[in-house]
Amino acid sequence: MPGDGDDVLFRSAGGAMKRATAVLAAVAFCALAGGAAAQSYPARPVRILVGFAAGGPTDVIARIVAQDMTGSLGQSFVVENRPGANAIIATEAVARSAPDGYTLLFSSLSLLVNAILLEGKVHYDPFKDFAPVSNAAVLPMVVVTSPETRINSMQDLIALARAKPGELSYATSGNGGSTHLAGAMLENATGTKMINVPFKGNGPALAEVMAGRVTFMFYPIVGIADQVSARKLRVLAVGTPRPHADFPAVPTLEQSGLPGFEETAPWVGMLAPAGTPAPAVDRLARDMRKSLAGRETQERMKALGAVTVADTPSEFAAFLKKDYERWARVIKTSGVKAE
Template sequence: MKRALLAFIALWAGIAGAQDFPAKPLRLVIGYAAGGPTDVIGRLIAQDMAASLGQPVVVENKTGANGLIGTLEVKKAPADGYTLLVTTLSHNVNALLMADKKPYDPLKDFTPISLVSFLPMVMVTRSDAPFNSVQEVVAAAKAKPGEISYASAGNGGSAHLAGALLATLTHTQMTHVPFRGNAPALTEVMAGRVSYMFYPMIGVTEQIAQKRLKALAVTTEKRHADYAGVPTTAEAGLPGFEEYTQGLGIVGPAGIPAPVVAKLNAAVRTSLGKPETEQRLKQLGAIVHASSPEEFRTWLGQDAERWARVIKAAGVTAE
């Protein structure tokens, strides 16, 4: 009887607190540096959420360890809805690569709020590279195992895993060359010292227009308006590759009351439903995709399963 009474009191307190939510500013933690696509998208959503919720949403960049620092910051925060995290590919991948240390469980330690967008990539190579299609890259890799290389902004990031996925799907051996950031990685591709790279769509339109790079494929389901003449990965002989496109979302610590989750989800949906926000995200190369908390939870689980298979098959490690 006493336990039932305490449970009822806790439930009632949660409902009452949710009715007043939010009563103070919120924090939106981003595990990457200011100015990148994740940061810009996060700040756009934060601005819109503040207008919907009637409280400031303060963005905090907690950088380091491929997003791990920010993730752990939110994991240990109170489950009151006032501390949120922008998740990327690394939310699942860090946990997979560090499974022996168990830094966190991507699902059990967090409360999904909503998906926000997907960030497709474009596969690029030097403009005068000896291959003009994905299949020519694959053929070269099969002819000389290990000689074809791909660049990334660091181990375990989206470009690294996209390259590992390509090698896995085509049963080839390619060499991963990590750099400290996208800019130096792309520089080496343009110089011809690294064979190719998967790069965020928004970042290479100028270099392609200037014929410093050529695009071999886009990781979208349909051809992209900004790359109308470039085939999709499916058209290039890699059906299903687009299913691995990086998704961005918002989560909070585990245990946020359902009424608070509903308010936060509504604020995100309102933001993504604004034409000006959708247009800005498109300019950043993002595909808008709002969801319910339940849909986001399901997607996170499926995404973890997808990348677990790739990481195992490709032998990807934390370092």
């Protein structure tokens, strides 16, 4: 009967409306809950694990950010150093941590390089086990040699390497580190063969370069101005997109005919365990960007030689993917091996 059909239609429409209303209410509730979670996070102190010893670039930048975020978020952000195994110990610890935003990792390219060099031997996946928060900064590198050498430019260095294959050497802070990978990348880019001389850290490596026992090295731009002024070091090129303020007369690697080397600059960034609620990740990223935009923090970063990045979680994730692919190619082509 028409009346029955109208009634069925009414009931059906009414049910649909109720379901739609319920769905909208649920969405609104989730949005409010997410907003409330973002506002209430953090409700207790937050640990930031660093896989390197205190005083290194990763540790120093982590402490700068932690100090600022402690002030802005109203809870203590405590840096905890867990050095060892090229940061694998700290990285695996965070990968296993509860995804609640209260255990974070401040890491560097070791996150990716360890996974490439030690595939199947490290107990984490750099993409599946972490939620990127923000890339804090990059630390550009310079190419340095002893003034006692007759090498005055990258062109001189490359010409000598081609004339004497397998004789020139470059110092590194250890196998698989940024200085080693940059040296391997230089060999690939120029078709040369040189000797990697690994040391336990940048300091001992630089000392051997200044003494003239190793030909050159890629070195983080931090803290070499005094040695250059004292003519204990010569800077051949800077790994920045434009000439660096500390060495304005020194050409960039790109100006020296080696494009792309600014991308070899070691990065320092924050990650959370995978599954950490998006509101917490977004809150961390937002406050980290706020921290890095502050004038005092900018001055402290500049003193370190660091270039601030302060990107979003999605931008950092895209950067990590690109960086992984780049170093995987370099490692495969050059035959770099883990220690």
